Amino acid sequence: MATLPATRATRRQGRVPSGTPSRAPITRFDRRLGQILDHATAVFCEKGYEGASMRDLSRATGMSLAGLYHYCESKERLLFLIQKHTFTTILEKLKSRLENVPDPEQRIRIFILNHLEYFVSNQHGLKVLSHEDESLKNGLSSEIAGIKRQYYRICLGLMEDLRRGRGLDFNTRTAVMSLFGMINWIYTWYNPRVDGSAEALAEQMGNIVLKGIVHGGKTRRKS
Amino acid sequence: MATLPATRATRRQGRVPSGTPSRAPITRFDRRLGQILDHATAVFCEKGYEGASMRDLSRATGMSLAGLYHYCESKERLLFLIQKHTFTTILEKLKSRLENVPDPEQRIRIFILNHLEYFVSNQHGLKVLSHEDESLKNGLSSEIAGIKRQYYRICLGLMEDLRRGRGLDFNTRTAVMSLFGMINWIYTWYNPRVDGSAEALAEQMGNIVLKGIVHGGKTRRKS
DNA sequence: CATACGTTCGAACGTTCGTTCTAATTATAG
DNA sequence: CTATAATTAGAACGAACGTTCGAACGTATG
Structure with missing residues (x-):
């Protein structure tokens, strides 16, 4: 995995440096991720985390599987x-x-x-x-x-x-x-x-x- | 499923007729099923129902997959x-x-x-x-x-x-x-x-x- | 010994899982 | 407009899933 080109999602993993509140520039990326998280919350709530599949999330968000992984690297991280x-x-x-x-x-x-x-x-x-x-x-x-x-x-x-x-x-x-x-x-x-x-x-x-x-x-x- | 030969487990599905307390003849079958249920309880407790696999139960009981299904027809019924x-x-x-x-x-x-x-x-x-x-x-x-x-x-x-x-x-x-x-x-x-x-x-x-x-x-x- | 039945297993079934690859499309910057 | 990057999707990956099958085992009875 180390040799693969870093996706946006993997680059996002590092924490925002504390001390710099970073003035929250809400990007399109963040907005979209937020929508995914909202849908994922509803699906996890109804089916349970283990019982919910990435395909369930794909259906709920209207986005492809690969699309989801562009915003978040794993189900667990969601x-x-x-x-x-x-x-x-x-x-x-x-x-x-x-x-x-x-x-x-x-x-x-x-x-x-x-x-x-x-x-x-x-x-x-x-x-x-x-x-x-x-x-x-x-x-x-x-x-x-x-x-x-x-x-x-x-x-x-x-x-x-x-x-x-x-x-x-x-x-x-x-x-x-x-x-x-x-x-x-x-x-x-x-x-x-x-x-x-x-x-x-x-x-x-x-x-x-x-x-x-x-x-x-x-x-x-x-x- | 209707045409398949009924296993012991499927035959067991009917309820004991109420009014007849049936004096509880504890058979080898019941004892073995009880052991499976005990192990299944521990595994479901630790990994969650959806997160636990029949292979986990197989490992915990020391019994093969097919062996488990001889005593209980499905994971859900367990x-x-x-x-x-x-x-x-x-x-x-x-x-x-x-x-x-x-x-x-x-x-x-x-x-x-x-x-x-x-x-x-x-x-x-x-x-x-x-x-x-x-x-x-x-x-x-x-x-x-x-x-x-x-x-x-x-x-x-x-x-x-x-x-x-x-x-x-x-x-x-x-x-x-x-x-x-x-x-x-x-x-x-x-x-x-x-x-x-x-x-x-x-x-x-x-x-x-x-x-x-x-x-x-x-x-x-x-x- | 023969027979029958309850018990157990290895191997496989078809399906679905989380994830990734490649490529096409869309938005953005120079 | 051109070039660069962000975004999306279709198809597929190997692994794991719940379940089933046919055959073998053990044991108790005729």
Whole structure:
């Protein structure tokens, strides 16, 4: 492979040098790759990464097989780019939203809301991120794992802040993992007609995690 | 296929007539099939259903490809049998444990404990059940979906009992789905060394769902 | 021993997989 | 317009896929 002429896609592999935000010159190439990634997200979501073939993607994008490989060197890298973009976006939004909110309980509620809002507006991407967590091989999986670790540590920090601030006694790791389960599992059941907006769901889930179903809702009158 | 001589596996396809518990004569055939299913569970768990090949199963069981097909007519049916056995077992255990326990809160705690205990003792099976939820096609998936509906309705009933009994106000569907997320997601993070026994975890998760992290643990002294 | 049946296998079936080759077409720069 | 590079497509590659076939094996019964 080393002697072959480098395609555009292979040349693209190197990272943008950090420190140079590079002012994002959106080229035709990037736009087209973005379209491919959008279609690939939908196909991976429906058929699963292993179950989806490059020919499925070819059909979905209306592009030939060779055309796809002009923009991305492998199927695995498509999944990588999808997961990286999705995870990076949700993480950036979270960091931004957490600024200027000091109250520990409110910060946890923001974490939940951020996740659910992003899910509702990008269901396919978040399902592919959650469900295909183990589909990448050693090389590419480690970078996603790094972002995941950041996401986990932020949430763990939120839990520890609440715990310390109020002198509570609970296992923060279990709490974080339970919360992750609640918000990640949603791709298996969420129905906008039945389950309402992200805000409504986030409040309910926030109540459960923070106060439990016993103390979470407004108590009703007994008839 | 209709004109081919029926193999043992195809003849086995019909259901055992209900009403006749059939006293379970465990034949050599059943024992061997069970071994295959055990190995298949581990392989599906590690590589995913689509990612695992019949040759992987052949290697894991030490049996030839044709040998596997003597015991089960297709890869998909292997997954079906794994999921059906796993789900049926956990459901039966749950029903049995719920007898003679009237208190609504305790019943929810039993539900959680039953699920986590089964997970700890059969991690591969429960992961294959959760993760490969959408891998079966129309014919075989509906039967699994039926068991799942039973499982869901039982848990929904537990929630509604607690809600009515105490005059609480919360969305039972969201509560059930959140709880399912908590207990199903565990296959992505559980580490026995770190996270302890099923009992310990079940108590923590029960506290979260019922009382939340704010009221769930024993309050600590402030230093 | 002969027969029958459950069991196992090596080898192959046709298909689909991810990927690549070559060449034609289109856009861009001088 | 010419030349250079970016973009697309058709056809094919070898490998791996799920599955099947015919023959051999083992064992228990007549």
